[in-house]
Amino acid sequence: MALQEPPCESSTLSIMKEMTPLEEIRHSAAHVLATAVLRLYPDTQLDIGPPTDSGFYYDFDSEIPFTPEVVEAIETEMKKVIKENQRFEKIEVSREEAIGMIKEMGQETYKLGRLEDIPEGEAISFYRNGEFADLCAGTHVSYTKKIKAFKLLQVAGSYHRGDAENKQLQRIYGTAFATKDELKEHLDRLEEAKKRDHRNVGKDLGLFHIDEMVGQGLVLWKPNGAVIRQELESFISSELNKQGYSQVFTPHVGKLELYRTSGHFPYYQDSQYPPIIHRDCLSALAEEGCTCSELSNKLEEGEIDGYLLKPMNCPMHIRIFKSEQRSYRDLPIRLAEFGTVYRWEQSGELNGMTRVRGFTQDDAHLFIREEQLQDEIQGCLGLVKLVFSVLGMDDYRVRVSLRDPESDKYVGDAEAWDKAEKALKEAVQTLGVDYEEELGEAAFYGPKIDFVVKDVIGREWQLGTVQVDYNLPERFDLSYVGSDNQDHRPVMIHRAPFGSMERFCGVLIEHFAGNFPTWLAPEQIRILPMNDELVENAQEVLAQLKSKNFRASIDKQSGKLGAKIRKAETDKIPHMLILGQREIDEGNVSIRSRNNPDMDGTRPLDEFISSIEEEISSKTLPKERANT
């Protein structure tokens, strides 16, 4: 279910895009929803109810919990309202009249605030249908009967004005379409999408497991998933070698002092695993009767030290840079690491492999001279683009994440920010893709370019990222010796083409629905002997495949060929080799290929081997997506 942000923040916004016919249906359905809720529960306070990308919702403040039974009753009432064929009627009013109407309806709690959002001088209107009227800029269908196909989908909590400090309301989500067929198609599509959900596919194909006893959001990569990850890592590593990166390794923990210097502690304390403090220190504090908050203070002040599970790799790479004197001739220095980091994400935010508490970034930090900035950003962007094109992921969005000028969460001076933002904007323009600038999406230390993709249910996830940072070099007092024999401050680029291996693989599983290209497939070839006597011949074939480093196996089950084929299909094996007496007599193998149906047929093993070698080395994408 693509429960997205609405195209407009509020139904009361007066500056409103013209609604499409479908949006009108959905917006009207939201009003009918409110009509029905007020009929059943007249004490309910209404907030807002806009259309969204895939439906509509309305936020209610009600003492009654909207359980499934209640929602069903509401849906039934909505059908009645639609059947009554009420006319939608626009009423333009003055501000005073609007206040009067809101009070008359007893909807002061939220609607008066929403009214205040409408700037002075803008038109104020209500839309009336039957006994119900709602502050609303429109637009709507003419009669409720025009809402021919709708369905309430779920109830969710939501904060008034999206602020967790405010009261939590009950949001009812629904969707509506012009026809019943379209609605059914939409619901079928949602059902279909579940099948390629990485959590299901990951289980079916034995890719990963998240174990309750290990901990929330901590991914166990199973053998098959590990193969995919390893292939991706070696793919990116070989690209990094070409581009002059150096591989480093750093530990999973580091002293708190390191993160005090970087600014991550205590600023991000809430999203870190708690610090590790030496037991002697802890027992001494316990004897002193130190309270929890005192301990927390001492940690913040640096009166006691401890270790932190690494929440990010940058400070460690920075210390590597700083461990030697650097000359301008050495720059850029590009330090790369598959660095595992740990973050205490809120439990409600965890999600399969896409939002976890321990993850491995394909991280690198570039230490550069300012004049190298443009070239280096371009290089990083090129790498991200390469990753997407090799994997056939063309459905992504590029976001230039800038600081919110109103907010104070950012560090560093405005001048540096301007330079960094300018460099990124310049670079993205040469990328040759559409992009959007978004205020307030920047990291606290610098702006970034993010590559964002959607999962099967329409949620967006940030994958690749390129970030420019003038701030951490400052905090760690980094320098290099310039040609003028003076010290200069380097600029840093943080970048991760995959983002994290966990999230990337999660999204990739859904992208391919488990039908991986042969170079990534955990098992590339399966040999299916016709009967038990031929297993020995199959072993010979297997030995040849293994000698070529293919990942292959033999299906030794004594079942019918059809069953073995079915198993290989559901296991999503790219290539099957069927081995019967006929093939052995002729010195051939019979090929049945999921990834390349052109290869189907009978031919000598050598021929098969060379075409697979070619397929793997060129990272060919599956030609046809199988339906199972």
Place this chain on the structure above:
RNA sequence: GCCCAUGUAGCUCAGUCGGUAGAGCGCGUCCUUGGUAAGGACGAGGUCGGCGGUUCAAAUCCGCUCGUGGGCUCCA
């Protein structure tokens, strides 16, 4: 963290009004030896997420707790 939903065999799920559990797939053994998506028989597997309560009796009702799903908030 918050709201709603949910947790039964390795997996997907059924289990009525409270009377201590079922199916399919998978797994094991045996039979079957086959030609491009499921051959057959038998069998093993569950103190129904955990703890507590109500009751003669709890998978079922209540409370707490842990996990999961969808939203919201958050995401260096």
